[in-house]
Amino acid sequence: MAGRVALVTGGTSGIGAASAEALLAAGYRVAANFGANEAAARAFLGRTGIPVFSWDVADGAACIAGVEAVEKALGPIDVLVNNAGITRDAMLHKMDAGQWKQVMDVNLGGCFNMCRAVIEGMRARRFGRVINISSVNGLSGQAGQTNYAASKAGIIGFTKSLALEGASRNITANVIAPGYIDTPMVAAVPAAVMDDILKTVPAGRLGRPEEIARAVVFLAADEAGFITGITLSVNGGKYLG
Template sequence: AGGRAEARTADVGDTAAVEALVAAVVAAHGRVDHLVNNAGITRDGLLMRMKEEDWDAVLRVNLKGAFAFSRAVLRTMIAARYGRIVNIASIAGQMGNAGQTNYAASKAAVIALAKSLAREVGSRDITVNAVAPGFIATAMTDALPEEIKAAYLAAIPLKKFGLPKDVSSAVQFLLSEEAAYITGQVVAVNGGLYM
């Protein structure tokens, strides 16, 4: 909406790469006001059969990435005495999900990261929150078997799947001045599937 966007890439699990990216952004723009930790992957499987590298890969991207970016932007946010950080969690991190122990653990951890960091930096007018999406209609969920989608739909009180804009609207709100007195919270965007 009238702003300017710029794309930059880094391996979120590589703290040196993350720090270099943030340093380049600060050099170009002076500071970082908003951070959305949105990187996430899955490597689903039952825990008893899960490969250690699948466990590690999910935690490296989903949790270590949020840690690395949050730590990298804090110096500029603290100096500015302003900042907004939003971690994208998941309903799986709140209620668990069979076959996703690694993913659910990583998403529960980014919720705990948000809550703990909110306590650390709140006095500097930096808010830290999480958004926990439920079943969101995407190309990935469209590929699920119809019986699985029907079972989820039956369990959702609103009787519909969420849209990506439902998640982005929650994030946009948490980044706004209207949310200046909200920190350490988890905004559930799940149609009531988990209350």
């Protein structure tokens, strides 16, 4: 794995930042994508030295240009971690079409856009590791998140299909489905709601971003070439499906 290039979307905060740092520590050359938070990205760059690149994963043309920029700077992308994601929570009877479309475009559309931008190169080089970040709520569902849960469940089906397409060329595609992790996204959940959620987690706590990053590094390894099409749940026992 020494010298392999890894790209992490949504890679300057939360799970993405932890994954980028863990890959760097494991010997990868790492790039981190971010969307709009320039200040956080610059702080991440200053702290880690990992180069940062800004584009909207919901924009297919921007993803192609972004991948080209990363590859010009670091070399061909061997490992893609699709971590970028958003929430626009509402009960379905109050959800508007914009809330649905935004989440689907970023979470599921972004997964397609990024995989499409790297897959031909991976096929030509006969190596690739695609790691798509889903969610426990894509497995179990969650009230108020029909859009988010659908996007994250869609990632699982997408990944299984990509795994079948890539296996003969040493390209693996796997999913990590985190539970509730101590990130800025989860921090936005009202305290009373979070208290109720934690009661359903046998481990009795939020996960740490570093615990997801450990799974990312495991699946990214050259030695993980016989693992493909799986969903690795890292959720403290919240959902055992």
